Amino acid sequence: MRGLLTRRRALWALGAAGLVGLGADGARGDGIERAGVPGPRTPVDAATPVPSPAPTPTPTPTPTLRPAPWTAEPITTAEQPVRRLTELVPAPPPNTIALTIDDGPHPAWTPRVLDLLAEHDVQATFFIIGEQVREFPKIAKRIADSGHQICNHTMTHPTLSHASAKKIKREIVDAHDLIAQTTGIVPGFFRAPGGGWSPRVYDAIAEHDMLPIDWAVDPRDWARPGVGAIRRSMLGTKAGDILLCHDGGGDRAQTLAALKDVLPKLKKRGLIFTPL
Ligand SMILES: [Zn+2]
Numbered sequence: 443m444r445g446l447l448t449r450r451r452a453l454w455a456l457g458a459a460g461l462v463g464l465g466a467d468g469a470r471g472d473g474i475e476r477a478g479v480p481g482p483r484t485p486v487d488a489a490t491p492v493p494s495p496a497p498t499p500t501p502t503p504t505p506t507l508r509p510a511p512w513t514a515e516p517i518t519t520a521e522q523p524v525r526r527l528t529e530l531v532p533a534p535p536p537n538t539i540a541l542t543i544d545d546g547p548h549p550a551w552t553p554r555v556l557d558l559l560a561e562h563d564v565q566a567t568f569f570i571i572g573e574q575v576r577e578f579p580k581i582a583k584r585i586a587d588s589g590h591q592i593c594n595h596t597m598t599h600p601t602l603s604h605a606s607a608k609k610i611k612r613e614i615v616d617a618h619d620l621i622a623q624t625t626g627i628v629p630g631f632f633r634a635p636g637g638g639w640s641p642r643v644y645d646a647i648a649e650h651d652m653l654p655i656d657w658a659v660d661p662r663d664w665a666r667p668g669v670g671a672i673r674r675s676m677l678g679t680k681a682g683d684i685l686l687c688h689d690g691g692g693d694r695a696q697t698l699a700a701l702k703d704v705l706p707k708l709k710k711r712g713l714i715f716t717p718l
Contacts, residue, residue, distance in 0.1 A: 523656035524655050524684070525656045526684060527684065534682060538682065538715075539679055539684075541564065542566065542633070543567070544568075545688045546581070547575065547582045548690035551689045551697075552578075553584070555698060556584060556588055559590070562706060566715065567593060569593045569594070569632075570585070570594075572596065572613075573599075574690060593718075597616040598613065602638045614650060615650070630651065631653050657686035658682075658684050661675035663694070673703050677704055681713060687700075
């Protein structure tokens with residue numbers, strides 16, 4: 443385990459700290475840290491003459507991320523990826539599910555997915571690719587500023603199962619740094635492209651305090667099997683499941699159409715969308 447559980451607890455302690463500090467600035471309480479948050483400013487001494495008026499600061503959009511609605515001690519192992527919420531915490535609240543969206547940010551599809559999520563007041567988890575973040579930093583920032591959870595999905599989306607430790611580390615670290623610099627969020631979770639896990643991958647992500655995440659429901663939307671097939675699979679989501687879909691990697695019109703139908707139906711069933 444190489445102390446993963448300890449690191450995991452530390453991570454959740456950070457999340458708890460976020461919960462305690464949840465206030466005007468909408469501090470995140472889902473186990474992810476924010477990078478580059480400035481401390482309180484020292485007030486200017488009234489007696490000090492000010493030569494010219496200070497420029498008006500640009501207001502920063504306030505993220506509205508809701509913390510994961512549980513406080514129990516998390517459980518996991520580093521040797522296999524998490525597929526259901528019960529593998530993250532012993533008893534997640536009833537009826538919670540996690541919608542995870544991979545392979546963005548994409549200039550055509552991500553904004554439309556974000557609009558749809560906002561329309562239905564659904565909070566999702568985005569596993570984003572470093573190269574896409576470099577190409578479309580404003581969209582990456584928009585995902586974060588909309589209050590969604592941001593996670594690491596490598597720099598170039600290779601299959602890592604047989605990659606060298608050096609290659610794995612580079613893929614993970616490069617994406618990690620770029621995501622943090624661009625969005626202000628340090629990812630707490632990692633998903634291997636195509637589910638390509640290996641002991642080397644677990645070691646590398648544990649070094650960066652991330653947990654491996656897979657899925658329980660895979661509609662295979664990336665293969666464009668038709669809106670009906672994607673919708674049927676998504677509607678099979680049960681409480682506690684982690685659901686997979688994509689906003690990048692090709693034409694995602696089918697995914698978008700399926701989500702449009704499925705999100706209100708899952709909500710109507712009483713299922714609650716939660717970050718990881
Ligand atoms: Zn992917």
